[in-house]
Amino acid sequence: MKNTNISTIDHFIIIGFPGLQPEYYGPVSVLLLFIFLSIVVGNGFISAVIVYERTLHKPTYIIFFNLAMTDILFGVVTLPKVIARYWWNDVISSFRACFTQMYFVHSLGAIHSLILLMLALDRFVAIWFPLQYSSLFTNKSISIACSLCWSLTFIRMLGIVLHASTLPYCNLNVILQCYCDHVSVTRLGCGDQVTYVYSVALANAMVTLLVPLTFIIFSYFSVIIAVLKMSHTERRHKVLSTCAPQIFITCLYYVPRCFVYIAHNLGFSFGVYTRTVITMMYSLIPALVNPIVYCFKTKDIKEALIHRFKSRKFIFDLQILRLL
Template sequence: MKFTNTTNVKDFIIVGFPGLPPEYYGLVSVLLLLLFLAIVVGNTFILTVIMYERTLHKPTYLIFFHLAMTDIAFGAVTLPKIIARYWWNDMISSFGTCFTQMFFVHSLGAIHSFLLLIMALDRFVAIWFPFRYPVVVTNTTICIACVLCWVLTFIRMLGIVLHALTLPYCNLNIIMQCYCDHISITRLGCGEGVAYVKEVSITNALVTLLVPLAFIIFSYFSIIIAALKMSQTERSHKVMSTCAPQIFTTCLYYVPRCFVYLSYNLGFTFSIQARIVITMMYSLIPAAVNPAIYCLKTQDIKMALTQRFRKTRSSIAHRTDHKRVLK
């Protein structure tokens, strides 16, 4: 096939799950809608609790706050279009819209990765340098670190997207994925620069994934060693229970991605359908599950919710008694 040097593609076609029979379109759209609602409602609940409970205005929970924002944003960027694809058979995504979605998909994934790095650093300093922790790790420093994480990642990913835009897109416009991502789009590019654009993107992805992961592994391994060395069993248990939500959240994000990368490098291949399902699972399931982890595994959030529930119940009981007295 002979390619021209100009972009002929005006729209992209989002296939979604290839080979899915039409009779399952309704079921899939409903499941995706429920997943979207779980992500939005669960993470909005976490944002609200952290925002209005003064006892949670601490560095660790500010990081949870930013993680919840990335989860909501990622769900909002990816799911509405694929739901529309199966609900109304809306498969068309304009050229600009597709590249915009790609920008936010990769930006939010990278931001989440570096927020997990900040969270691991927070726990590392808290366990190994407890006396310096209140001085070094404050709400201000965490806010600055998180904001820089957002801003610098957006700038870096803008360069990656603009680099992909330098490619001509000639004749192919079918994206075998549920949303526009870098691999799916650049695979449709033509010309001599495709290989170089892909190499730059892969290098960027590996840095985004492996650099934070290396420190995170070191950090939590050090924390586990510190907990095992503690003489008091109760204190050791408290340290591990404090770090448990972070470890669960980190594993949900990194383990599936590492599995996919290792499988690919070891020569294991997946069908297109399996690859898309795995990608959707490790991209979206953690966003839906994380709020439950924060609520069930984080002692301060459980206490705040319990106290709020007791106050509400007491207030209702008081109003009921007051009405009975008036009668």
């Protein structure tokens, strides 16, 4: 590999799932298209319900709305390119397109982590400080907090991605992944600064994921303690039914990532194909499953949907009677 300060490549080649045989390209592209449509339609549906249903104009559901938006945008940023790779054999990603994708992939992941932190704090304050909840968690304050999560993260990640773009990329341009991420791209860099750039990004990733995770664990652990102290079974069940979907959504996001990190530090190594599959699973499954959790495990959303369905059915029945 050349050791130069000038990049000699102008594009990257996205391999997708390394070692996948050509006869499986069609089924894989169809599966990924189904996942993409499910993520967009499912989270779009939940977002529309929260926007148009006045009973859901509450702080908790504003947070849900922001989670759904990160899931939609992550799917839009990552899946179309890998679908095109297997559908039309479009493996080329330009230098700028790859770094743009990297920027949004890591920004949306960091934003999702911060929104999950806000969700945990929402339940923590609601249960431990119920009298102060209505004054602290208002629609306005949550909207401002979510806006800050988005804007400040986009600004912070811009520095990380620009730092990676300063590396010279000499000969290697093959990305053994389904999309451009920081690790896959920077390992293709050459020169003396690669290790430093990687270390800065790794430290940033640990802060982005582990600091919110620490507060999330503390918040939900405190909630569980509060539930155990409750004397009324009915109230205990109500609190658990409110927190369970949020804990499940948080676990979907963090548990696989923590598993991969711990396994790596314990010396377990995954093959390139296995690592790619695991990365895609923990990146996409939460976005795929979250709308189902919102609909069936969140009481207010479920009741709003049932009420809307019954009112539509009632109107439809009246129209039928008029025709008769």
